[in-house]
Amino acid sequence: MLKKSVKINLSNGFHIRPATKFIKKAKKFLCNIQIKLKNNIVDAKSLLQIQTLGISNGDNITIITDGIDEFKALNSLVNLIKSLKE
Numbered sequence: 001m002l003k004k005s006v007k008i009n010l011s012n013g014f015h016i017r018p019a020t021k022f023i024k025k026a027k028k029f030l031c032n033i034q035i036k037l038k039n040n041i042v043d044a045k046s047l048l049q050i051q052t053l054g055i056s057n058g059d060n061i062t063i064i065t066d067g068i069d070e071f072k073a074l075n076s077l078v079n080l081i082k083s084l085k086e
Helices: 014-028 049-052 070-083
Strands: 002-008 032-037 040-043 058-068
Touching: 002 032, 002 070, 014 070, 032 049, 032 070, 058 070
Parallel strands: none
Antiparallel strands: 002 058, 032 040, 032 058
């Protein structure tokens, strides 16, 4: 299991459009992927679950990967979040 925190730098937060990009990339990997915000952990391959977190601009989320391609998944998803623009 791997974990990495990343800050959300999107003025509108992690809304539908960036979350959908994230999910499409996450679904390419075989490992389990979760997002943690404060004490809540959700499946990172589910738009509905991600939206329940209400991730806002400035929030630090933790991406958790566990499985065969966990290292590649973690790096790819962290880089995606860092590259997202409004």
